[in-house]
Amino acid sequence: MSPAVQPERRRLRLPPGYDPERHQEALARWAKDQLGPSWHIEMVDLASGVAYARRQVEVTEVQAEDGSVGCMEVRLASATKPTDAERVAARLEDQHPGWTMTAFDPWLGRAELARIPDDWRRARAAVATALGTKPWEVGIEARQGGGYRLRLPASYLPSRHDARLEEVATTVIGSLGWTVEVDRPRLTAEIVPGEPPTFPAVLPYPFDAPVEVMRLPVGCRLGRRAGELGPEVAVDLEANPHVLVSGTTGSGKSVALWALVGGALRAGWRVAIADGIKGGVDFLAFRPACSAWGDSLDTAADVITGVYQEGLARKAALKTTGARRWHDLPDGSRPPPLMLVVDELTSLIIPEPVPKGVPKDHPLVIEASERNLAKAEMLSALGKIARELRFVGVSLVGATQKASTTTGIPTELRENMGAHFLLGLRPSEGQRRLALSNPDLVPEVPAHLAEDLAASRGVGVYELDGVPAGVLKVYWATPEDYVARICP
Ligand SMILES: Nc1ncnc2c1ncn2[C@@H]1O[C@H](COP(=O)(O)OP(=O)(O)OP(=O)(O)O)[C@@H](O)[C@H]1O
Ligand SMILES: [Mg+2]
Incomplete structure (x- = not known):
């Protein structure tokens, strides 16, 4: 040309x-x-x-091969510098309405204009923003079967740009389910349309997978497109011993605790269950396999303080060996890890109102005061477990329904429970702020999924150390199923 x-x-x-x-x-x-x-x-x-x-502009017009997309080469003034690109693009596009600058090469004294459709232009601009480059440095054309084919600039870096490209493909250019396939050696990519991902009605617990003692599976991440399930979501209790499961009523918190309790028992953990509010009804089948069981306020308090004492004893024993952490101990001399499970955590520790206008020695007042004493004892022990027992092979796993800054779990306790699950489909902003450390970095459950009654059961979001936050569905199995599969 x-x-x-x-x-x-x-x-x-x-x-x-x-x-x-x-x-x-x-x-x-x-x-x-x-x-x-x-x-x-x-x-x-x-x-x-x-x-x-x-x-300064002399123009040669040519027709693209399919005859529909015009393309013209433009000679640039000899003094044009690389930093003039934006100005030149604005001027050329102004002089030639409907044309877009698609190449700019001041060293060769040329630029290129093409008649590209508006959607290409928008997609190209979004990709350029994601890559931190200029639109004309991104080549774009239609992809057979829909979407776009891209030519990426030399500045493309998978580690820096892949997540951003993915985000642009699923939010600006397309919608959930669209994917980006990069051919790194060729510096090309395809933005491929797709249906949004979803979950099956039930995700059976993976009983056949190998058991890892400190890494307990909870569920699966949402896939990238329809028909595809994401990777397994598991909590690494060595890195993050304490877990908080939040969610409104019926969102699947107890089922998530089943997965952790069942997984722990299968992996040889000792498990202590404190469910002083619902009397342990959701966990009855686990009872014979548990090392401690509390189904009333008093017995729950005993279980919780008992775990704290055991943790202190482990800490002292650890000191005598010279090891700093429980998992540094040699295999034979390490006591099994211990999981304390507390369902309905907030209700368990919120003090009850003491009846007013009743004599102090009235049985109603005495009873309420005694219950509040047990609650205060539990709150104190839970706080100490979460704060002091991080490296002794003790995990605190709590589930809570209520979320409020004034009542419920004190901020410090919440902050010491570092692995977070928030179950439920449309939590309020306030709930997200309480249940998650960095709600801005945690996606929301997509609307199409929230509307699907079967697919959305047991669905929520997770925030764990060392992996990107995401949307998950919790595995399903009943306590009876887990007990039947406990490894001998
Ligand atoms: N992962 C799941 N897969 C399939 N169904 C689920 C799942 N999680 C929960 N469900 C369904 O939702 C019901 C309620 O779950 P669950 O009892 O765990 O909720 P919850 O949050 O503990 O409620 P509550 O606040 O009342 O204790 C279950 O009985 C089950 O039918
Ligand atoms: Mg429950």
Whole structure:
């Protein structure tokens, strides 16, 4: 493609009284009025009273092979610098409505314009933003079967840009279920349309997978597209011993605790269950396999303080061995890890109102005070377990329904429970802030999934150390199923 017209220059007589300080812009406008929009002033010779104008854009129009997309090469003024790109693009696109600058090469003195459809242009701009580059550095064309084919700039870095490209594909250009496939050696990519991912009605617990002692499976992450399940979501209790499961009523908190309790028992953990509010009804089948069981306020308090004592004893024993952490102990001398499970955590520790206007020695007042004493004892022990027992092979796993800053779990306890699950489909902003450390980095359950009654059971979000936060569905199995599969 060679330019049809050679660069052209014209000599213009300067208007009388021309003052370069004040009239430079007016002169440029005047030159365009006199000669046409593609002309600009190249040089002014005040002594001779003349200016030289140059037509800086010479155009060769060609037709693309399919005949529908026009393309033209544009010669750039010799003084054009790389930093002029934006200005040149704006001017060329202004001069040629409907055309878009698709290449800019000041060293070769050329740029390229093409007639690209509006959606290509928008997609290209979004990709350029994601890559931190200029739109004309991204090549774009239609992909067979829908979506786009991209040519990526040399500055593309998988580690830096892949997540952003994915986000642009699923939010700006397409919707959930669209994917990006990058061909790294060729520096090309395809943005591929797709149906949004979803979950099956039930995700059976993976009883056949190998058991890992400190990594207990909870569920699966949402896949990237329809028909695809994401990777397994498991809590690494060595890195993050304490887990908080939040969610409104019926969101699947107890089922998530089953997965952790069942997984722990299968992996040889000792498990202590404290369910002083619902009397342990959701966990009855686990009872024979548990090492401690509390189904009333008093017995729950005993279980919780008992776990704290055991933790302290482990800490002391650890000190005598010289090891700093429980899992540094040699295999034979390590006591099994211990999981304390507390369902309905908030209800268990919120003090009850003491009846007013009743004598202090009335049985109602005495009873309420005693219950509140047990609650205070539990709150104190739970706080200490979460704060002090991190490296002794003790895990606190709690589930809670209520979320409020004034009542419920004190901030410090919540912060010490570092692995977070928030079950339920449409939690309020306030709930997200309480249940998650960085709610801004945690996605929400997509609307199409929330509307699907079967697929959305046991669905929520997770926030765990060392893996990107995401949407998950919790595995399903009953306590009876787990007990039947406990490894001998
Ligand atoms: N992962 C799951 N897969 C399939 N169904 C589930 C799942 N989780 C929960 N469900 C369904 O939802 C019901 C309620 O779950 P669950 O009892 O765990 O909720 P919860 O949050 O503990 O409620 P509550 O606050 O009343 O204790 C279950 O009985 C089950 O039918
Ligand atoms: Mg429950």
